[in-house]
Amino acid sequence: MSSDAYSGRGNKDRTITKTSEPGGGIPDTRAGTAKPAAGAHFLAGENMTGGYGATDILHDCTLTVDKGKIAVIVGPNGAGKSTAMKAVFGMLNLRGGRVVLDGEEITDLSPQDRVAKGMAFVPQTNNVFVSLSVEENLEMGAFLRKDDIRPTIEQVYELFPILKDKRRQPAGELSGGQRQQVAVGRALMTQPKLLMLDEPTAGVSPIVMDELFDRIIEVARTGISILMVEQNARQALEIADTGFVLVQGANAYTDTGQALLADPEVRRTFLGG
Ligand SMILES: Nc1ncnc2c1ncn2[C@@H]1O[C@H](COP(=O)(O)OP(=O)(O)OP(=O)(O)O)[C@@H](O)[C@H]1O
Numbered sequence: 001m002s003s004d005a006y007s008g009r010g011n012k013d014r015t016i017t018k019t020s021e022p023g024g025g026i027p028d029t030r031a032g033t034a035k036p037a038a039g040a041h042f043l044a045g046e047n048m049t050g051g052y053g054a055t056d057i058l059h060d061c062t063l064t065v066d067k068g069k070i071a072v073i074v075g076p077n078g079a080g081k082s083t084a085m086k087a088v089f090g091m092l093n094l095r096g097g098r099v100v101l102d103g104e105e106i107t108d109l110s111p112q113d114r115v116a117k118g119m120a121f122v123p124q125t126n127n128v129f130v131s132l133s134v135e136e137n138l139e140m141g142a143f144l145r146k147d148d149i150r151p152t153i154e155q156v157y158e159l160f161p162i163l164k165d166k167r168r169q170p171a172g173e174l175s176g177g178q179r180q181q182v183a184v185g186r187a188l189m190t191q192p193k194l195l196m197l198d199e200p201t202a203g204v205s206p207i208v209m210d211e212l213f214d215r216i217i218e219v220a221r222t223g224i225s226i227l228m229v230e231q232n233a234r235q236a237l238e239i240a241d242t243g244f245v246l247v248q249g250a251n252a253y254t255d256t257g258q259a260l261l262a263d264p265e266v267r268r269t270f271l272g273g
């Protein structure tokens with residue numbers, strides 16, 4: 001994450017939001033290749049079925065992200081978006097399907113082992129330690145690392161300058177948008193290859209949302225893949241290379257963000273016209 005990578009980018013930059021093929025890459029399904037169908041994607045949660053206890057919430061749900069791209073999951077409340085994120089991160093026992101990261105099947109790995117493989121997850125709620133300072137939150141994020149974490153802390157401060165000003169303040173005293181920055185920053189402390197965000201803009205103003213989306217684009221520009229759930233569907237699909245509309249735990253629509261935004265049926269049913 002150099003300062004160059006972050007310069008002058010905005011979420012209206014079509015050169016970075018409209019580069020991918022529909023569906024974000026064609027899976028290699030040629031007969032005779034040993035490669036899994038998910039091989040073309042950096043991350044694939046394939047045909048995931050499962051839930052809490054005996055009740056399935058996810059039904060044959062598939063999510064993919066390519067390297068350095070942004071994939072956005074949208075859908076009504078209770079559709080299973082957070083559950084799908086938990087499934088990808090290993091917090092849910094799947095009855096069917098699998099999760100493949102960078103060509104390696106990780107379905108049976110614990111969340112901690114997935115962090116070691118390069119995944120980071122910012123959950124929808126309780127995603128900061130409110131009594132710890134901003135900087136202590138960042139340090140906690142790096143607990144698995146044995147190397148010098150200082151450069152990464154500085155990179156997070158470069159990305160979110162307000163956090164540097166508030167580094168000694170308890171995270172619980174920050175505004176909603178600033179707290180979300182702490183949560184994203186903490187996740188970045190593991191130097192992930194895949195950053196998973198469940199509603200990073202929940203409860204923040206439209207301006208703060210735009211800024212946070214700009215920062216997320218900058219993170220993706222450094223080669224980190226982003227898998228993000230968003231309630232602000234329209235704005236999130238604007239920056240999405242791939243969008244997944246989930247309904248009742250299943251894939252309803254999958255396409256590029258732009259194609260979903262242009263689809264009359266998707267607009268009418270999920271985007272308010
Ligand atoms: N820990 C849990 N135990 C049992 N059921 C749960 C649990 N968490 C979620 N559910 C159920 O799973 C379904 C999907 O919930 P989930 O939180 O994944 O939806 P969501 O799409 O993230 O919704 P929202 O937009 O409100 O965040 C809901 O019916 C919910 O009641």
Ligand SMILES: [Mg+2]
Binds near residue numbers: 081082083124198
């Ligand atoms: Mg949710």
